[in-house]
Every structure is written in structure tokens, then in C-alpha cells.
Amino acid sequence: MTLTHLQRLESEAMHVMREVVAEAEHPVMLYSIGKDSSVMLHIAKKAFFPAPIPFPLMHVDTTWKFRDMYVMRDRIAAEPGIELIVYKNPEAIEKGINPFTHGSAIHTDVWKTQGLKQALDKYQFDAAFGGARRDEEKSRAKERIFSFRSAQHRWDPKNQRPELWRIYNARKHKGESIRVFPLSNWTELDIWQYIYLQNIPIVPLYYSAVRPVVERDGTLIMVDDDRMPLFPGEKPMMRKVRFRTLGCYPLTGAIESSADNLPEIIHEMLLARTSERQGRVIDFDASASMEQKKQEGYF
Amino acid sequence: MTSKRGEVPPLHAVQDPESVASRAAAEIALRVRKGLLRFNTCGSVDDGKSTLIGRLLFESKALFDDQLAALEADSKRVGTRPGELDYALLLDGLSAEREQGITIDVAYRFFSTNKRNFIVADTPGHEQYTRNMVTGASTADLSVILVDARKGVLVQTRRHSYLVSLLGIRHIVLVINKMDLVDYSREVFEKIEADYRQFAEQLGLEAATCIPISAVYGDNILERSAATPWYHGPTLMGLLDSVKVDEMRLVDDPFRLPVQWVNRPTSDFRGFAGTIVAGTVRPGMAVRVLPSGQTSRVERIVTREGDLDQASVDQSVILTLADEIDVSRGDVIASAENPPEVASQFEATVVWMHELPLLRGRSYLLKIGTRTVGATIAPIKYKINVNNLERLPTSTLELNEIGVCNLELDRTIAFDPYRVNRDTGGFIVIDRLTNDTVGAGMLHFALRRSKNVHWQAQDVNKAARASIKGQKPRLLWYTGLSGAGKSTIANLVDKKLHSMGRHSYLLDGDNIRHGLNKDLGFTDQDRVENIRRIAEVARLLVDAGLIVSTAFISPFLSERRMARALFELDEFIEVFVDTPLDVAEQRDPKGLYKKARSGKLKNFTGIDSPYEAPDRAELRLDTTIMSPEQAAEMVVAYLEAHGAFESA
Numbered sequence: 001m002t003l004t005h006l007q008r009l010e011s012e013a014m015h016v017m018r019e020v021v022a023e024a025e026h027p028v029m030l031y032s033i034g035k036d037s038s039v040m041l042h043i044a045k046k047a048f049f050p051a052p053i054p055f056p057l058m059h060v061d062t063t064w065k066f067r068d069m070y071v072m073r074d075r076i077a078a079e080p081g082i083e084l085i086v087y088k089n090p091e092a093i094e095k096g097i098n099p100f101t102h103g104s105a106i107h108t109d110v111w112k113t114q115g116l117k118q119a120l121d122k123y124q125f126d127a128a129f130g131g132a133r134r135d136e137e138k139s140r141a142k143e144r145i146f147s148f149r150s151a152q153h154r155w156d157p158k159n160q161r162p163e164l165w166r167i168y169n170a171r172k173h174k175g176e177s178i179r180v181f182p183l184s185n186w187t188e189l190d191i192w193q194y195i196y197l198q199n200i201p202i203v204p205l206y207y208s209a210v211r212p213v214v215e216r217d218g219t220l221i222m223v224d225d226d227r228m229p230l231f232p233g234e235k236p237m238m239r240k241v242r243f244r245t246l247g248c249y250p251l252t253g254a255i256e257s258s259a260d261n262l263p264e265i266i267h268e269m270l271l272a273r274t275s276e277r278q279g280r281v282i283d284f285d286a287s288a289s290m291e292q293k294k295q296e297g298y299f
Numbered sequence: 300m301t302s303k304r305g306e307v308p309p310l311h312a313v314q315d316p317e318s319v320a321s322r323a324a325a326e327i328a329l330r331v332r333k334g335l336l337r338f339n340t341c342g343s344v345d346d347g348k349s350t351l352i353g354r355l356l357f358e359s360k361a362l363f364d365d366q367l368a369a370l371e372a373d374s375k376r377v378g379t380r381p382g383e384l385d386y387a388l389l390l391d392g393l394s395a396e397r398e399q400g401i402t403i404d405v406a407y408r409f410f411s412t413n414k415r416n417f418i419v420a421d422t423p424g425h426e427q428y429t430r431n432m433v434t435g436a437s438t439a440d441l442s443v444i445l446v447d448a449r450k451g452v453l454v455q456t457r458r459h460s461y462l463v464s465l466l467g468i469r470h471i472v473l474v475i476n477k478m479d480l481v482d483y484s485r486e487v488f489e490k491i492e493a494d495y496r497q498f499a500e501q502l503g504l505e506a507a508t509c510i511p512i513s514a515v516y517g518d519n520i521l522e523r524s525a526a527t528p529w530y531h532g533p534t535l536m537g538l539l540d541s542v543k544v545d546e547m548r549l550v551d552d553p554f555r556l557p558v559q560w561v562n563r564p565t566s567d568f569r570g571f572a573g574t575i576v577a578g579t580v581r582p583g584m585a586v587r588v589l590p591s592g593q594t595s596r597v598e599r600i601v602t603r604e605g606d607l608d609q610a611s612v613d614q615s616v617i618l619t620l621a622d623e624i625d626v627s628r629g630d631v632i633a634s635a636e637n638p639p640e641v642a643s644q645f646e647a648t649v650v651w652m653h654e655l656p657l658l659r660g661r662s663y664l665l666k667i668g669t670r671t672v673g674a675t676i677a678p679i680k681y682k683i684n685v686n687n688l689e690r691l692p693t694s695t696l697e698l699n700e701i702g703v704c705n706l707e708l709d710r711t712i713a714f715d716p717y718r719v720n721r722d723t724g725g726f727i728v729i730d731r732l733t734n735d736t737v738g739a740g741m742l743h744f745a746l747r748r749s750k751n752v753h754w755q756a757q758d759v760n761k762a763a764r765a766s767i768k769g770q771k772p773r774l775l776w777y778t779g780l781s782g783a784g785k786s787t788i789a790n791l792v793d794k795k796l797h798s799m800g801r802h803s804y805l806l807d808g809d810n811i812r813h814g815l816n817k818d819l820g821f822t823d824q825d826r827v828e829n830i831r832r833i834a835e836v837a838r839l840l841v842d843a844g845l846i847v848s849t850a851f852i853s854p855f856l857s858e859r860r861m862a863r864a865l866f867e868l869d870e871f872i873e874v875f876v877d878t879p880l881d882v883a884e885q886r887d888p889k890g891l892y893k894k895a896r897s898g899k900l901k902n903f904t905g906i907d908s909p910y911e912a913p914d915r916a917e918l919r920l921d922t923t924i925m926s927p928e929q930a931a932e933m934v935v936a937y938l939e940a941h942g943a944f945e946s947a
Contacts, residue, residue: 002334002544002546002547002550003334003613003614004331004332004334004335005331005333005334005335005416006331007613007614008335008613009335010615011574011613011614014615015559015574015615018559018560018572018573018615019559019669021560022559022560022628022669045603046602047572047615048562048572049601049602049603049617050562050564050568050570050601051562051563051564134407134409135409142405142407161735162431162433162434162727162736162739163434163736164433164434164437164438164727164739165437165438165721165722165725166574166576166722167666167667167668167725167726167727169666169727169729169734169735171729172734184407185407185409185418187409190416193327193330193331197331263320263323263324263327264319264320264323266323266327267319267322267323267327
């Protein structure tokens with residue numbers, strides 16, 4: 001009997017996590033509350049069982065996530081054996097950076113990219129797990145599982161370490177760090193099927209429900225709290241929507257759907273004709289934008 | 300998930316069997332039983348490789364509408380065939396490359412059929428990127444090699460096939476592409492097939508399948524093409540769906556588990572975490588832990604879902620053993636009946652992957668499985684011309700060169716020949732200084748001398764010898780520029796130690812070069828070997844219980860680090876005699892700087908050869924602010940403060 005596709009992917013992710021724990025001095029798992037983070041966390045529990053997860057989780061908060069995401073995060077933080085750090089860029093708090101006044105590019109850069117760098121420096125983490133997958137975006141397809149960052153957190157796509165077999169080189173100098181992507185070889189469909197098979201809790205926003213939304217530039221944006229400025233005459237509509245991906249609520253597009261359970265979500269995926277990143281406003285900022293963001297230190 | 304191999308846990312019950320959800324659940328139940336095949340593709344852009352992969356993604360419906368829309372727009376803007384989709388554009392990920400029109404790294408793609416999921420490592424065919432191709436092939440079960448039907452088997456086809464055979468891939472598909480441009484000619488196909496089989500035989504690649512294809516039009520990709528009625532073999536997808544994956548072979552091999560991490564949450568649980576890389580394990584099975592050779596029995600196979608009654612290749616598990624034996628990261632837990640060999644000297648093939656060439660005799664790190672050890676490569680027997688398999692003599696390997704050489708590790712490891720198992724026979728080479736992965740290799744066999752030459756365990760040991768001298772053995776490793784004052788200070792220290800009744804010995808650089816090392820010059824290679832020999836001699840003297848001093852320029856960090864690695868903690872004391880170049884040049888006691896400046900002396904440290912200052916020497920002696928006498932006193936004081944002398 002050979003392993004199923006998902007069993008091999010799960011085993012690979014466990015292997016990767018254990019290598020990091022064995023070789024890095026101070027690892028952390030970046031926890032974004034989304035479905036990929038939920039899968040990563042679930043696998044971490046398996047990889048180190050019966051010991052608790054031997055590293056903290058860290059959420060680099062932008063203060064603009066969906067309310068349901070904060071509920072989920074706080075519930076995870078309360079689980080026994082879980083240590084969760086929440087980091088908010090103090091400069092962004094002070095300047096009141098938000099996607100409406102400053103635009104998505106500045107908002108993402110200051111809260112997420114700069115925030116992440118500050119947090120890694122502050123806590124001296126030398127290895128950070130991220131839930132990114134190679135199927136998400138073209139430049140991710142070439143990134144290694146162990147992705148090396150200079151002391152300035154820069155990624156150099158022309159100078160990546162070759163990665164052979166199951167052997168990962170985690171050695172680095174002081175100040176340098178690695179980003180590690182245990183889910184590199186998973187696709188969006190794999191993630192959903194795994195969540196279903198393993199019964200992994202996810203934020204309810206992934207399931208369809210009637211929610212207040214406005215349509216902007218062809219994207220359905222959920223009015224999640226009263227910080228969202230409405231245009232004159234603009235009124236939130238009640239639509240049956242769900243989210244394929246979760247980020248800051250003003251930057252995350254909803255899709256109209258009636259799928260309120262996992263089999264139906266997966267069924268929709270199989271019929272889906274758009275890739276999940278289309279729901280993200282940040283990729284549309286400039287051509288090759290993800291590659292540029294990553295070179296600057298975005299996860 | 301890990302609970303039963305190849306089986307899927309029961310799905311959550313759905314109330315109404317006719318509902319959308321329950322029909323979807325039934326469909327998912329089928330999908331999640333699919334297996335996985337990893338393959339890589341070799342060929343150049345000209346062979347239509349990117350087009351072929353793009354076609355596979357397209358045919359398997361792995362593309363979304365927005366991706367198709369972007370593809371259509373890109374095809375219009377930069378496509379190579381007006382009015383048609385240019386599938387190649389799907390793959391060119393990085394923007395710098397998109398403009399050059401070439402792929403320069405390894406990219407991973409995903410698609411699936413009704414039978415299997417696939418991960419494709421797309422690796423480019425350019426000569427200078429051997430390293431990428433080797434990387435992509437290292438995890439593949441199968442390789443797709445492309446040739447252009449108009450050109451046939453080229454030098455690059457041979458190169459790709461050689462690399463694929465080197466990486467131990469057992470299934471080769473030779474895709475003879477662009478059949479549309481040769482009128483789907485049977486003669487053309489059969490000629491290429493015959494040429495290729497002849498070559499493949501030399502490489503020992505028996506299982507090669509040749510398929511006539513047109514990636515642009517999709518012939519023989521998903522369905523057999525009406526344009527090639529004379530072809531009776533499988534279609535490309537048909538073959539990918541059915542070929543035997545490596546896992547199926549390894550499951551019957553003897554059990555191997557390299558230990559990744561020791562899981563010790565409480566004092567009464569000690570588990571050994573790792574991925575099984577061969578065979579099957581069951582509770583009660585007799586195992587041997589290597590390299591120590593201790594034996595025990597497997598007690599439990601622990602997972603978060605409960606204990607397993609068996610586990611096999613590619614599963615990540617935790618084992619507990621019946622006996623309390625010493626097991627740590629890097630050890631291999633193996634079948635007691637069929638354990639791997641243990642050795643420290645090997646013949647291996649090494650692929651060099653870095654701009655800085657391999658230096659014979661330099662100490663590198665080697666990571667095999669979960670074990671990292673020190674390794675020197677000496678000698679290189681020959682390098683291989685990958686185009687015609689010719690063997691060429693060489694003393695070094697440059698970027699993308701492949702050589703067969705002997706390896707000496709600084710301790711013994713458990714291994715299997717690479718052709719038997721990639722995980723226990725494949726290794727990467729890491730530069731100690733930059734931490735870069737500079738090479739990769741495949742172990743062939745242990746050299747017989749390593750089995751016969753054991754370190755002689757002597758009844759009178761180092762501690763005993765040192766003890767009757769009333770001291771702890773130490774090595775004072777002086778480093779610094781020529782003229783810095785190393786020999787002067789080392790001499791003074793030696794005199795002081797002698798007058799204190801300590802047993803010491805001074806190894807002087809010039810004296811060593813008169814005898815032991817008189818065959819060596821001053822090239823980087825020879826300097827590395829010079830230091831290696833000195834470090835080994837010093838090790839024997841330290842073993843004799845002496846306080847040893849060595850006074851050599853020893854300009855390279857990595858060699859000093861290699862020397863340090865030969866000694867126990869606290870034994871090695873690096874003394875940096877810190878004298879600025881201008882001061883040393885002014886002193887010029889032997890007139891060497893003058894000669895170097897006038898060009899009469901080549902490779903002189905500080906002038907035309909670098910000196911890499913220590914970053915964490917135990918002692919730094921700044922000779923611009925202290926006399927040699929004061930410096931010597933500092934050294935003796937350090938020895939005393941760090942327990943080198945037993946009180947009388």
C-alpha cells in the first residue's frame with residue numbers, strides 16, 4: 001500500500017518542522033489565523049507529539065483583520081501548550097496607518113512587512129515558519145522550502161541554496177535568518193481536503209453566510225466594523241458570501257457562494273475558475289508585485 | 300492521516316445522502332485516495348519544454364480563468380506564436396527571467412489526473428545550470444527528457460540522461476517533441492529512438508520509454524494521436540499515471556530511520572522522531588542503532604492519533620525502544636538483521652555547485668540524512684565530461700563540474716550506497732565559513748582502509764599521560780601576519796612553561812616547512828594542506844599530554860576552524876597576535892615584505908594573499924601596546940586561569 005498524496009505531504013511537512021527545531025536556535029511559527037496557518041499548526045502538533053509545540057506562534061497584527069479572526073486567534077492562544085505572541089508595529093499604531101487613508105501598498109508595507117522585520121529582530125528569532133505555498137503565485141514556485149534571509153531580511157532569488165533530497169541546510173551566521181515553508185508543495189485543494197479529513201477548526205468566514213458587503217472596483221468587500229468609510233449613497237448589501245483567503249478585511253474580496261460546509265467548498269473549488277489570490281487586492285498593485293515585496297522582506 | 304498507510308479515515312457522516320454536500324463528500328472520498336508522483340523535466344526552451352508543461356497543466360485543467368486570462372494577455376504581448384496561446388509563459392516566474400526569455404532556476408508545478416497528483420520540478424537545460432537540474436532531479440521518481448524531432452539526440456540529451464542516471468532515477472521518458480514539424484514521420488522517430496537506446500545502455504538506463512509528441516498540438520499527451528497510427532506505446536499522461544514510484548521499491552528494503560530529534564517531554568518518555576527512509580517497522584522488531592552498534596527492540600510507534608502496528612517508508616513517526624540506550628540526532632535506527640555499513644572513508648561522486656572551486660584538503664561540512672560531520676575531499680580521482688562521459692584528471696572541481704573522489708570524514712557514519720537508497724547515501728557539502736551549500740554527492744562504497752585502520756584504543760590514555768605531568772593537555776594556536784611576533788611570543792611562553800616544570804613543545808612554521816612539509820608551496824591549496832598536517836601533528840602531541848604551541852600565519856578562518864574541530868572543548872586556544880600590516884611590514888625581520896612588494900615573492904599574506912582575522916579568538920595580543928614579554932605573561936596567565944595546571 002503506498003501513501004496517499006496527502007499523507008506524503010503531511011509527512012514532508014513534519015520532517016521539515018523537526019529539522020528546523022533540531023537545527024535552529026530560536027524558531028517561531030508565523031500564525032496568520034488563515035486556513036494555511038491552521039493546517040501548519042495542526043501538523044506541528046503531530047510532529048512533536050507527545051511534547052507540546054517547542055516554539056511560540058506569532059501573529060503580526062495589522063489591527064484590520066476580520067473580527068472573527070481575532071476570536072479564532074484568542075481561542076488558539078488559550079489552548080494548553082500554546083504560546084502566542086501578538087506584535088503590532090508601534091510606528092503604524094502611532095501614525096494610524098490604515099488601508100483607506102494610506103492605500104493598500106503603504107498599509108501592507110508598514111504593518112506587515114516592517115512589522116514582521118521588527119518583530120523578528122525584537123525577539124531574535126532565527127527561523128520563522130510560514131504557510132506559503134508554491135502554487136499561490138509564480139515567484140513562490142521557485143522559492144526553496146528553507147528560504148534564506150540576509151541580516152536585512154532580504155531574499156535574493158538569484159542566490160538561493162540548492163535544496164536536494166530531504167536534506168536541508170539550516171546553517172547561518174548571527175543576524176541572518178531563514179523562512180521555512182513546510183507547506184510549499186501543497187495546493188489550495190490539498191489544504192481544503194486535509195482540513196476536511198482532519199476536521200481542523202477554521203475561521204467561520206470561510207463558510208458561506210449572509211454578510212454585509214459593498215462592491216468596490218468589482219470586488220465585494222465586507223463591512224466588518226464601523227471603521228469602514230462608506231461613499232455618499234453607498235449602502236452595505238446583504239449577500240450570501242464566503243472567503244477563499246483571509247487578510248485585512250478592507251483588502252480581502254468575498255465571493256458569492258452558498259457553500260456552508262467543507263464538501264461543498266471543495267466541490268466549488270473543483271469547479272472554480274479563478275485562483276485564490278484574485279481575492280487579494282495587494283497582488284494587483286504592480287506587475288511582479290509579489291516578487292518585489294518578498295525581496296523587501298514581506299513573507 | 301498517519302494512522303493507516305494509504306487509507307483514509309472515515310469521512311464525517313452527512314445527513315441527507317442526496318444533498319450536494321453528500322455527493323461532494325463521495326467525490327472527495329475518491330480524490331483523497333490518489334497517490335503522488337514527482338518528476339522532473341529536462342530540455343531547453345527550444346525543445347518546447349515549457350510548452351509541454353504548460354500543456355500538461357492546461358490538459359489536466361489545473362489552470363484557473365484568471366490565469367488563462369493572464370496567459371492570453373501575455374501571449375499577445377510577448378508570445379512567440381501570434382494568435383496562439385504560448386503555454387511557456389505560464390512557467391516563467393521571475394520577472395528578470397521573463398524578459399530574457401529563459402528559466403534559470405528550479406520551479407515546482409502541480410497538477411493532477413483522476414489517478415494521481417503530480418509535482419513537476421522544471422529544471423533548465425543550459426550547461427551552466429547543472430546544479431539546478433541535479434536539485435530538481437534529486438526528489439524525482441521519473442524524468443522527462445525532451446528532444447526536438449528535427450534535431451534528434453544532442454549533446455545536451457546525453458548530458459541530461461547522464462545526470463538523471465547519476466541521481467538514481469529509474470524511469471526515463473524520452474519525449475520526441477515537435478513531431479508536427481517532421482510530418483509525424485515514423486522513420487524519424489525510430490531513428491532517434493534507436494540512437495537513444497544505444498546511449499542509454501551505456502548508462503545502464505534500461506527503462507527508457509520513447510513517445511512521439513507535439514506539445515503545441517497535444518499529440519499523444521492525453522490521448523493517442525491519429526497522426527501517429529504506427530505508435531503503439533503509452534501516451535505521456537498514461538505513463539505518468541501508471542509508472543511505479545520509488546516508494547514501492549523501498550518499502551521492501553531493510554528498515555532505516557535517521558533520527559531527527561529526541562522527543563523527551565517528561566522523564567518517563569523518550570521517543571526518537573524521524574522519517575522512515577526504507578522498509579517497514581513493527582513493535583517488537585529488533586533494531587540496531589548506528590554508528591554505535593547498540594541493539595534493542597522497538598517498543599511503540601507513537602503518533603498523535605494513537606500507536607501504530609506498523610509504519611513504512613516516507614512516514615514521519617516517533618519510535619520508542621525497549622532499552623535505555625544512547626540515541627541522538629544523526630544516528631540511524633535500522634533493521635538489526637540488515638544494518639547499513641559504518642565507515643569514515645568513502646568513494647563518492649561530487650557535483651560542485653558554487654562559484655568558489657572545491658579545494659582539495661580543505662575541511663568542509665557534510666550533511667547526510669540528519670547527521671552533519673567534518674569532511675575533507677582528497678584526492679579527486681577524475682572529473683567527468685558530462686557530454687561524452689570522458690574521464691579527465693583534475694586537482695579541483697569548478698562550478699557545475701562532476702568528479703569522483705575519496706572522502707574522509709572526521710567520524711564514522713552509517714550509510715548505504717546511493718544507488719540503494721538516496722536518503723542514506725546522498726549528501727550535501729557545506730562551506731564552514733559562508734554556510735552555503737557548495738556541493739552535493741552520492742556515496743559509492745566505503746574504502747577498505749577505513750575498515751582496517753581503527754583508532755588504536757590505548758590503555759594509557761591522554762588524561763593519564765597529562766596527569767603525571769601535573770597538567771592538562773592544551774594547544775596554543777598562534778595566528779597572525781608574518782612579522783607579527785608569533786614565534787617570539789611562542790618561544791617566550793615555551794621558556795616560561797619549561798621553567799615552571801610543565802611539559803611543552805613548540806611547533807614552528809619554518810621548521811616544519813624544512814621537513815614534514817617541504818613538498819608544499821604557498822598556493823591556497825598548499826596552505827590548506829600545510830595547516831591540515833600541522834593540526835594533525837599537534838593532535839598527536841596533545842594526545843601525548845603536552846602543552847603544545849604552534850606559530851603559523853594560518854591565514855584562513857576555515858582551516859583554523861578545521862584544526863579546532865580536532866580537539867576537545869577547552870583544549871584549543873586560539874591566540875591572535877594582532878599586529879597591523881604597516882607595523883609588521885616595518886619590522887620585516889626576514890626581509891620578506893620587501894621581496895613581496897617587489898614581486899619576487901608571490902602569494903604573500905597581507906600583500907597578495909588574504910589574511911582572515913579571527914572572529915572569536917580566546918586571546919588577542921595587541922603587540923602595538925605590549926611587549927613580547929607582557930604578551931607571554933598574558934598567555935601563561937590564561938592557561939593558569941583556565942585550569943591547565945594542576946596545583947602542586
